[in-house]
Amino acid sequence: MASAWKDLPEELSEPARLLAQELRTIKDAAGLSLSELAGRTHYSRASWERWLNGKRVVTEQALEALIGAVDCDATALRRLWRQATERAAEATAVGATTAEPAVTGAPAAAGTPEEAATAEEPAAEPADGAVSGEPAPTAEEASGPARAEPAPVWWRRPVALVSGAVVLALLVVLVGLRVSRHDDEASAADAPTPTAPAVARPAPSDPPCRAVGCAHKDPKSTGCGKDARTLQTQVIGKVVVYLRYSRTCQAAWAAITEGEPKDYAVITDSTGDSETAMIHWGYDNYSAMLNAADPSIGFRVCGFQPAGHDCTATVTDLASVVASTPIPIGPASPPPGAGAAAATPSDPATPTQAPPTDQPSPAPSAP
Known part of the structure; x- marks a missing residue:
């Protein structure tokens, strides 16, 4: 049955949007209510409500259950699902990368309170010390802190590298899962289909006699x-x-x-x-x-x-x-009134063998 569908979320990616729209089209074309769809696929009504309204990307198992329950273009539907899940994986990886603090040369990027305090100090503060009666630093002492200021930035770079490695590892795992699933599907497709026992489906054989x-x-x-x-x-x-x-x-x-x-x-x-x-x-x-x-x-x-x-x-x-001669296959008995229409002129000679009296009678229906 056709449904008055809600608008899909604006933040939904294009592949996920196309997948949800296709799922809606398939449901409407099959004339199924949410309860009927849940009954046919053995997934809950609430789950289908989330998948059809773009709140979640439908699972692969539920997608296969839908393909088996209704008439649809399975190849196109699986392609849409792959595109939507790949886009979701990419968004997850990008989110993990942007969650890390930006690595810049600004003093505000210091990683510890001590470093932050050092970085937030004004550059002219050593000169202010001289005004307060403290001895002014020498040129070498002044140049020393100047060379040490970038230290917090260099200390942060391994953190960025580790974060990048984590993201890369996540992508490798996702790709590995996809390849493994593809190999499993290919292995299942290549596996020989179990055959019924020979007793259940006997092979054609020659007649028992000739x-x-x-x-x-x-x-x-x-x-x-x-x-x-x-x-x-x-x-x-x-x-x-x-x-x-x-x-x-x-x-x-x-x-x-x-x-x-x-x-x-x-x-x-x-x-x-x-x-x-x-x-x-x-x-x-x-x-x-x-x-x-x-x-x-x-x-x-x-x-x-x-x-x-x-x-x-x-x-x-x-x-x-x-x-x-086009002689039909059939029983010996002719239709009523057929008589000897197919007979040819008879041979008046009689057989020499008398009918045996002790011969057992075969089944009365002539083959």
Whole structure:
């Protein structure tokens, strides 16, 4: 929310003024009250009131908390903060220097009461002694005090040098702190980001089987059903049978849907190898896989039910069929009424393998 801001203090340095104005702009743009800003950054409402009104320069930790809590230009904001803190450090150093007494050749700069008393005496005082009856000093005695007068000034110079050394040491410490903080930030940025355990984020791996390694295995449990495509379908009464293929696993299998228990489908390749998908319960099932890596070997699926049987066309080089035809990935079951729209003329030949009666039924959802 927009705020009716107080005027910033006139003695505020230009970098600190720009920083405070930017903080006000960010707060208003975020639509936050002081209480909401305090809640988001975990710094008190009173602290933000001081920082926003230029009474103090915001701390680096509070600045980072603000950057993490609202949408702002973090780079520009950090640059303003560095300029404001550098100017504050320079002002502190200058203040320490000007707090020392000025070192001049004037007698008033004497460092001890005795020296001050000596310096404040008029230069003609020795001549006044002669008037009071005291013997007048000789030329050598008069010249002696004249040479000794600068002594207080020379005595003060080491003090000035020590003060300058203290200021210089303070600046070196400030610069060292900034360099150390910068190095720490750079080290933190260069440090490797901890990675999650391999169990939480497993690296992509090859399929558990391929080609002959998938033969007579379950396409669902091996993961081969993830990219399965239906290459052929055939309708037998209400039953639909499918020739399914996985390009990743280079394997093919049969599927049957819309059937009843004891209906089944058989996939057979041109070498005579086969697998059967029998419905033991429910209305669908699928078979184990056959090796489909050899492009010269053909595959077809035949379906059997009491009303009769029929087969899909024989298909060879299944990988090329997938590559040349936009066949969608999806489940074997067709949408209602789809029938055998994708089927090609059937092969009247029937498979030679009878459905096994003791084969356990895979999961009813065909992969």
